[in-house]
Amino acid sequence: MNLFGFLAKIPLLNRLSLRTKLVSSFLFVVIVGGVLSSLIGTKLVADTIILQARNKVKYDLSTAWLVYNQSLNRIRDVVQLTASGRTIPDYLESGRIKKLEEFLSNRRKEFGLDILTLTDAKGKVILRTHHPFQKGDDRSSDPIIQKALKGQPAAFTAIVSQEELQQEGSDLAERAFIITLPTPKAKEPAAGQETSGMMLKAAAPVLDDSGRILGVLYGGTLLNRNYQIVDQVRSLLYGEGRYKDKDMGTATIFQGGVRISTNVLNEKGDRAIGTRISEEVFEAVVQQGQLWLDRAFVVKDWYITAYEPIRDITGSTVGILYVGMLESPYIDLRNKVVYSFFGIGVLGVLLVLLLSFFITTGIIRPLREMVSATRKIAEGGDLSLDLSISSQDEIGRLAESFNHMLIRLKQARQELEDYGRTLEEKVEQRSAQLKRIQSQLMQSEKLASLGRLASGVAHEINSPLTGILTFSHLLMRKLKDNPELQKELELIVRETNRVSIIVRGLLDFARESKPQKRPCNINELILHTLTLIERQSVFQNIRIMKNLDPQIPMILVDTNQIQQVFLNILLNAADAMPAGGALNFTTFLVSGDSFMQIKITDTGCGIPEKNLNQIFDPFFTTKADKKGTGLGLAVSYGIIDRHRGQIEVQSEEGKGTTFIIKLPLNATEDVSPL
Numbered sequence: 001m002n003l004f005g006f007l008a009k010i011p012l013l014n015r016l017s018l019r020t021k022l023v024s025s026f027l028f029v030v031i032v033g034g035v036l037s038s039l040i041g042t043k044l045v046a047d048t049i050i051l052q053a054r055n056k057v058k059y060d061l062s063t064a065w066l067v068y069n070q071s072l073n074r075i076r077d078v079v080q081l082t083a084s085g086r087t088i089p090d091y092l093e094s095g096r097i098k099k100l101e102e103f104l105s106n107r108r109k110e111f112g113l114d115i116l117t118l119t120d121a122k123g124k125v126i127l128r129t130h131h132p133f134q135k136g137d138d139r140s141s142d143p144i145i146q147k148a149l150k151g152q153p154a155a156f157t158a159i160v161s162q163e164e165l166q167q168e169g170s171d172l173a174e175r176a177f178i179i180t181l182p183t184p185k186a187k188e189p190a191a192g193q194e195t196s197g198m199m200l201k202a203a204a205p206v207l208d209d210s211g212r213i214l215g216v217l218y219g220g221t222l223l224n225r226n227y228q229i230v231d232q233v234r235s236l237l238y239g240e241g242r243y244k245d246k247d248m249g250t251a252t253i254f255q256g257g258v259r260i261s262t263n264v265l266n267e268k269g270d271r272a273i274g275t276r277i278s279e280e281v282f283e284a285v286v287q288q289g290q291l292w293l294d295r296a297f298v299v300k301d302w303y304i305t306a307y308e309p310i311r312d313i314t315g316s317t318v319g320i321l322y323v324g325m326l327e328s329p330y331i332d333l334r335n336k337v338v339y340s341f342f343g344i345g346v347l348g349v350l351l352v353l354l355l356s357f358f359i360t361t362g363i364i365r366p367l368r369e370m371v372s373a374t375r376k377i378a379e380g381g382d383l384s385l386d387l388s389i390s391s392q393d394e395i396g397r398l399a400e401s402f403n404h405m406l407i408r409l410k411q412a413r414q415e416l417e418d419y420g421r422t423l424e425e426k427v428e429q430r431s432a433q434l435k436r437i438q439s440q441l442m443q444s445e446k447l448a449s450l451g452r453l454a455s456g457v458a459h460e461i462n463s464p465l466t467g468i469l470t471f472s473h474l475l476m477r478k479l480k481d482n483p484e485l486q487k488e489l490e491l492i493v494r495e496t497n498r499v500s501i502i503v504r505g506l507l508d509f510a511r512e513s514k515p516q517k518r519p520c521n522i523n524e525l526i527l528h529t530l531t532l533i534e535r536q537s538v539f540q541n542i543r544i545m546k547n548l549d550p551q552i553p554m555i556l557v558d559t560n561q562i563q564q565v566f567l568n569i570l571l572n573a574a575d576a577m578p579a580g581g582a583l584n585f586t587t588f589l590v591s592g593d594s595f596m597q598i599k600i601t602d603t604g605c606g607i608p609e610k611n612l613n614q615i616f617d618p619f620f621t622t623k624a625d626k627k628g629t630g631l632g633l634a635v636s637y638g639i640i641d642r643h644r645g646q647i648e649v650q651s652e653e654g655k656g657t658t659f660i661i662k663l664p665l666n667a668t669e670d671v672s673p674l
């Protein structure tokens with residue numbers, strides 16, 4: 001299972017909305033990414049800042065060494081120059097000690113040395129400029145002087161004992177005397193005192209002309225409570241600059257582990273002379289002689305510090321040179337960077353939140369629209385919705401497909417509705433057709449049984465009628481001379497003829513008379529029939545119109561019988577329009593139909609609906625006054641039926657009547673029995 005599949009199975013995630021899921025994923029990525037990169041970035045930057053600070057301190061320490069060594073070299077130069085000139089040997093050889101003392105004393109003062117002392121060739125002091133009355137002591141145990149006694153000038157840092165300081169001048173011993181103070185982190189016992197001093201000391205041999213050593217001149221500066229070097233270092237490195245009311249940097253000279261010259265201030269604002277170095281640094285620098293480079297809590301603030309051992313002539317560590325740079329500007333810088341990172345991170349999260357909000361809105365809005373549209377459609381709503389989404393992405397394409405689907409749905413629904421409607425119409429049409437067929441069937445059934453009855457009656461009547469007529473004619477011939485009887489016999493013959501016509505009509509209706517079919521142009525037959533009736537008085541007020549389709553083919557019909565049908569219908573129409581009107585003859589073909597149609601329309605009185613089913617019945621007539629027989633349409637029906645055709649009527653009372661005759665286009669010779 002892939003990750004998405006797995007996530008999709010977590011029920012809580014499933015319940016969240018798409019927007020929440022998208023936004024939270026964005027946020028997750030941004031927050032995790034942001035936090036990680038901020039942490040790494042901050043760490044990198046902070047490390048770089050701290051590294052830079054450490055490098056700077058290291059560099060500062062070398063500057064401090066320059067200053068320190070410059071001081072030592074200056075003493076060396078003063079001592080060496082003073083010793084190497086001719087002045088000291090001259091004064092010594094001439095015994096002008098007072099003058100020598102004056103000369104050296106001036107030299108000491110001129111160059112700011114604490115001591116400038118001359119020994120003889122064995123190291124015994126013969127002249128002290130700082131403490132003139134103290135002489136005769138042996139300084140040959142001093143390794144620096146020993147070196148000079150061997151003819152080599154030397155300049156080193158040296159620890160000077162209290163006893164020697166006393167010899168050189170009690171004020172110096174006093175200056176060197178320092179009470180060590182309890183200091184946090186320093187090695188116990190905290191309290192104590194420092195009586196010896198630390199001195200920048202140089203010695204040089206005094207030679208006579210032959211190069212013989214006459215003595216040694218040595219001079220020095222006591223470092224205890226001498227702030228020249230440390231203040232110079234500070235002003236060189238940090239100027240007078242202060243940061244948040246704190247010294248930007250400090251420098252210190254330690255004797256052993258005790259501050260003897262410093263510009264680090266204690267709680268009271270005095271120089272923190274007598275305070276001690278922490279045990280950790282003491283061990284690393286003094287005991288192991290290593291460089292110490294780290295942050296350290298110096299008296300009351302954190303400093304980035306560098307400590308390096310100060311060595312004496314033997315190479316053993318006697319003190320420490322220290323520079324420290326206030327850490328807070330760097331910490332503040334680092335914090336600024338961290339806060340900036342944090343600020344940028346927060347801003348980024350907000351931006352992403354905003355962006356993801358817009359993006360998800362862009363994605364979700366069309367989806368929501370689609371959901372609501374789908375719901376509306378499902379509830380049977382309007383299909384003429386149109387999602388107006390202009391984006392070209394997947395969502396845009398989805399919306400496009402959705403719109404397309406709507407159009408197709410709409411079409412399908414329309415088609416379904418149309419289909420339903422046409423189905424209804426078709427059902428109605430079919431029902432009407434069925435009804436018509438049914439009534440036609442009933443009609444033809446009825447007429448068929450009537451036909452059988454009529455033909456039976458006609459046959460039965462026909463023979464007696466023939467007898468009556470034959471004997472009536474015989475009687476007329478025999479009674480030629482009796483005009484009275486002759487008249488009555490003529491009446492018998494006339495009425496019998498009438499009966500005989502009726503009987504023939506009945507036989508016609510019953511299809512007893514077989515049609516003599518031959519090819520005929522129905523249009524011509526119509527025109528011919530019209531010429532027969534046009535001149536008759538009943539048609540004088542009737543306008544006859546013809547609309548005959550010349551395409552109608554020749555068909556097989558009994559022309560006499562069909563003409564009789566036309567005549568029957570025409571006479572009925574004339575009867576229906578006593579005051580005149582219009583008569584319309586139309587012939588036409590219906591495509592796909594195997595019948596030709598003849599439509600005869602009049603503008604007469606019309607047929608009441610109740611009579612419509614009866615007009616084809618034999619003897620149905622509404623013309624009793626005119627002695628109508630009611631056989632006209634019955635005979636016509638029989639003729640058309642025998643031609644395998646159909647005759648129908650449509651009528652509206654007061655408006656007119658239309659007879660439609662359908663004749664088969666491919667009629668055969670045979671005749672269908674009733």
Ligand SMILES: Nc1ncnc2c1ncn2[C@@H]1O[C@H](COP(=O)(O)OP(=O)(O)OP(=O)(O)O)[C@@H](O)[C@H]1O
Pocket residue numbers: 568572573574576602604605606607615620621622623627628629630631632633634657
């Ligand atoms: N065009 C028509 N307009 C109005 N009624 C008609 C029309 N044609 C037929 N009829 C009605 O149909 C009945 C039957 O007609 P049919 O021709 O069979 O008999 P008839 O005309 O009454 O008598 P006959 O035709 O024997 O003189 C008529 O009496 C008449 O009521």
Ligand SMILES: [Mg+2]
Pocket residue numbers: 568571572628632633
């Ligand atoms: Mg008639």
